[in-house]
Amino acid sequence: MSKEFKSTKNFYGFPCTHRQWKAESHCRFVHGYSRSFHFEFAASELTKEMWVMDFGDLKDVKAWLEDMFDHTFLVSEDDPHKEKFKQLDDEGIIQMRVLPNAGMEGTAQFVYEKVNEMIKSKTNNRVWITRVEVKENEKNSALFIPHS
Numbered sequence: 001m002s003k004e005f006k007s008t009k010n011f012y013g014f015p016c017t018h019r020q021w022k023a024e025s026h027c028r029f030v031h032g033y034s035r036s037f038h039f040e041f042a043a044s045e046l047t048k049e050m051w052v053m054d055f056g057d058l059k060d061v062k063a064w065l066e067d068m069f070d071h072t073f074l075v076s077e078d079d080p081h082k083e084k085f086k087q088l089d090d091e092g093i094i095q096m097r098v099l100p101n102a103g104m105e106g107t108a109q110f111v112y113e114k115v116n117e118m119i120k121s122k123t124n125n126r127v128w129i130t131r132v133e134v135k136e137n138e139k140n141s142a143l144f145i146p147h148s
Contacts, residue, residue, distance in 0.1 A: 004042050006130065007052040011062060012036040014069035018102040021079045033136035035069055037111060040131040041119065053119070053127050060122075061115055071095060074102035104142035108134040112144045 017032035041053040073094040075085050082098070089096035099110050112132040119127050135141040 002044065004044055005046055005052045006040055006042050008038065008040050009053065009055055009058060010036060010038045011065055014065060016069045016072045016074055018074035018107075019079075020103050021076065021081070030073070035107075036135045037065060038133040038135070039115065039129055041127050042130045043123075043127045045126060053123070057122060061118055064114065064118070065111075068097050072097045074099055074107070076100070076102040076106070104134055104136055104140065105144070108132050108142045108144035112146065116146075 012034075014035045014037070015032060016035060017030050019030045020027040022028075043052045046052060047054065073085065073089075073096050075082050075096055075098055077098050077100055079085070079102075085094065085096050088094045100106055101110070109132075111134060112129060115132070116129040119129055130145070132144045133141050134144075
């Protein structure tokens with residue numbers, strides 16, 4: 001019988017803006033939220049301290065989240081106005097970050113792919129992420145759950 005241990009870590013307070021340019025609703029306009037990120041880690045073996053993940057070893061994850069999502073403007077790579085936003089970025093008016101899909105679902109997948117790579121590298125593949133939830137507020141969130 002195989003075993004799997006899990007633990008979770010939450011990061012709060014990342015105010016950023018985005019828009020869903022393909023939406024026919026008000027979501028097509030630039031709007032913002034204070035996003036939070038919720039990770040579920042898994043491992044088949046614990047550390048000598050009996051942990052899945054040493055949360056003190058996540059400073060690089062927090063720094064990356066801050067760089068990507070703290071007071072930034074997220075734009076989808078296929079947004080037809082990306083060059084206008086790039087000009088605002090060049091002028092120092094916004095801090096633009098380009099994602100494949102700047103919506104919540106796309107952000108969850110993007111964050112999973114980057115942070116899972118970081119976690120697997122720092123733990124020599126002992127730990128992996130089983131789920132990422134990105135919340136845009138207390139009412140709405142998106143999950144990315146990879147399938148093995």
